[in-house]
Amino acid sequence: MGRTRKGRDISGWLVVDKPAGLTSTTVANKVKWAFEAKKAGHAGTLDPDATGVLAVALGEATKTVPYVTDALKAYRFTIRFGQATNTDDAEGEVIATSDLRPSNEDLIAALPAFEGDIEQVPPQYSAVKIDGQRAYKLARDGEELELAARPLFVESLSLLNRPEPDHAELELVCGKGGYVRAIARDLGDALGCHAHVRALRRIWSGPFDVEDAVRFEQIEALARTPEIDALLLPVETGLSELPRLTCTDLGAAKLRNGNPGEVATAADYGEECWAAHNGTPVAVGIYRSGMLHPSRVFNL
Known part of the structure; x- marks a missing residue:
């Protein structure tokens, strides 16, 4: 006899303002525990020292995670010039230094090369898999890794502030799979001065904004109380990038059984x-001639 999964049948999105020092998985597991949910997942990993938007899906909302993961995301980060580290952030060991500091004019002139469709080599210490193992685990074991470049769409990379010669504050808007640490590393190389990320914060991810995020302390304070459910956003929040259709009564019944169903609106x-x-969301699918052909069905 199979084991019964314990927990509540609760579905929705929780936008967490992730604190520094916790992994994204730790935060998602804490949210799952706090809501006593059967199932949870997050959309887009943040490094442990990064802060900001971490969208956690519960229950049926986990079926919409790919649409949030694929959406554009925005980051504000501080770059430290003059030092390269083996992790491309402040936690790593300094492996190269330079006395050169770019002028604001040179820095601004270098940014357009990192916009549009670019190729990016992930950091040595990253979650990329090599022969089934995470790159960061191999790097910790002292292995020198040759990671293949990956495509990345960057909508914009802009200078926000230059408080002093060693540091600059930038904002990046990019697509799925981007590493801010790699942007900092490559920008430092392009300017001939080395660089790494000093601080990183995700300010929005798809439909989720840090201004609407819940502090981790709030989750802990309301954990396993009836009041915590009020923090959830509806499942369909994760579908904001897709057109919405309306089912007929018969169409909804068919879609819920995994069959093509009639819709009253067109796409x-x-x-x-x-x-x-x-x-209530019923399904995600492909529209063809008045029918939706489902690929994901919601049990709500």
Whole structure:
């Protein structure tokens, strides 16, 4: 006999303002425990020392995680010039130094090369898998890794502030799979002075903004109380990048059984959409000639 998964059937999104010093998995597990939820997952890993938006999905909202992960994200970060580290952030060992400090003009002139569709080599200490093992585990064992470059879309990279010659504050808006540490490393190399990330904060991710995020202390204070449910955003928040359709009664019944179902509104042929019935998400799928062909069905 299979084991029954314990926990509540609760679904929705919680936007956490992740504190420094915790892994993204630790935060997601804490949220799962606090809500006594059966299932939880997060959209987009943040480094342990990074802060800001970590969107945690509970229950049926986990089916919408890919749409948040694929969306644009924005980061504000402080870069330290004159030092390269083996982790590309302040936690690592300094492996190279330089007395050169770029002028504001040189820094601004270097930024456009990091915009658009670029190729980026992940940091040695990253979660990229090599032969089934995480790169950071191999790097900790002293292995020199040759990581392949990966495509990344960068919508913008801009200078916010230059408080003094050693540091600059920048903002990055990019797509899925971007490493801010690699941006800092490569920018330092392009300027001939070495650099690493000193501080990093994600300010928004897809539909989720840090201004609406819940502090970790609030989660701990309300854990396993009826009041904590009020912090949740609805499942469909994670579908904001997709067009919304409305099901007919018969269409909703068919979609819930995993079959193509009729919708009362239209979209472009072949477009990925989500459909609701009486305001409740029913399915995500492909629209074709008045029908939604489901790829994900919600049990709400």
